[in-house]
Amino acid sequence: MATSTRRRTDGPLRSTLVAAGLAVVGLLATQFTTLPALLLDIRLATAPTETSIASRTLFFVLNFAGFVLVGAVYLVVTDRGWSYVDVRPPTRRGWAYVLLGIVASVAFYVLISVTIQLLSLPASENQVASFIGDDQTMVLVMIAIVFFFNAPAEEFLYRNIVQKRLYDAFTRLQAVAIASLVFGLIHFPVYAVSSPSLLATMVPVAVVMGGAAVFGYLYAKTDNLLVPIAAHAAFNALQFGLLYLALEYDLEEAAPAGEAILAVVTAIPL
Template sequence: METPPQQRTDGPIRSTLVAIGLAALGILASQFTTLPAFLLDPALLESPANATIEARTVFMILNFLGFVLAGALYLAATGRGWSYVDVRFPSKRGWLYVVGGIVASLVFYFVVGLLVQVLSLPAADSQVLEFIDDDQTMILIMILIVVFFNAPAEEFLFRNIVQKRLYEAFTRLQAVGVASAIFALVHFPVYVVFAESALATLVSLSIVFGGSVIFGYVYARSDNLVVPIASHAAFNAFQFGLLYLALEYDIEGAETAPSLLGAVAGIVPL
């Protein structure tokens, strides 16, 4: 059954500004929620890869909980409450969208990888890679983090809060595009720092935008937050799994895997 049309109750400019503010609030909140991790191991400030695994794990978890805090504050401040959150067990149609999201994101991942190699395109690293380095144990931990914290937190804020808020001023497809642009915009400051060129920044932001469109679309079609969470979690877990196997078995080309992973993973910069 098609999702019903959303009644528009707000203007596009105001709605977009509110959405940008919500994304900024998520980033700001994560700066506060991660403070306990720095107390656990101050090495996180200067050299994250040299910090203990426990501290790095706590940091990553608390970082994503900042997004949940931002969303929760918005729900409380606007009186929307937790009933606004679209969480339910997926129907058969919902599971089809889950599978579709996984397949589409994997195809996107491999097409991007092929284009990056064939065209020799540069891509910026994500700061999250500083926390992993070549630590295979941390990579396995990251698989758990993306499944239980990263995907649920990002989809909650950027899909169920930001994208759904945009429904009040845009069509659903337009909201997907605007929300994805905001998601890419959030990455801009860190990619500028870590990118070697303006082209590398542009390539990385384009990749993040494309991945966000996929998850935003399956949410718009299903009206169920579990759908993009499941697709996102499976996609990112697959990526980290590939990185682990590349390092474990010294697969040729493994040295380029972290760069592509950082560009495509869609993890909000730390």
């Protein structure tokens, strides 16, 4: 009963700080959960493409396990329990939102891709691209990782925990906006480390915010975690599919348009 009272009287500032704290801790946790993989092969930190596919796969699995760990600890500490997790088979309406999410994500992706190319915007390469290189097999492995680890872990923490935590003090749409902003901002230092400029950092950060807004909206409308998970996984699988085709047919060498496709796929966050 005390927990319910605390939720009802929670103010906007406290809710925002708690949500932001959870988002930051989630990202920091991945630095610790991936240590076993790094200890097994230190090259993952310096030259990941020189390591085995098994090592890289373990790294990503442990990376996303960090998100789940933080979310699980929060549920236990706050006595919310696993009943707080909104997981159930999607209804027809739910599947309709999955389709809507995929279409919206693709439309957003195309819009950003065209904008980047037309304006010749710089964009920092994401970490995933540095682990794949030109290894087509790793691209296929990443599709499996997206479905079984990436999408479920990110949506669990950043939608079912962070965004839902904001419901205590904000409307659904306000919570989606704030959660998306927080999700984008915590990625700023991630991209800034290898970025040649502020603009090159802000481009992928803006894309991260846009993607988070799409998946956050799906969760807000359905209260079902499986809906944004399905849309998220399908969208990322499409990105990796494009990357696989670019590598398979050597599009970068075939034509300038192919080079542009490959540049966009590796620049936009996965």
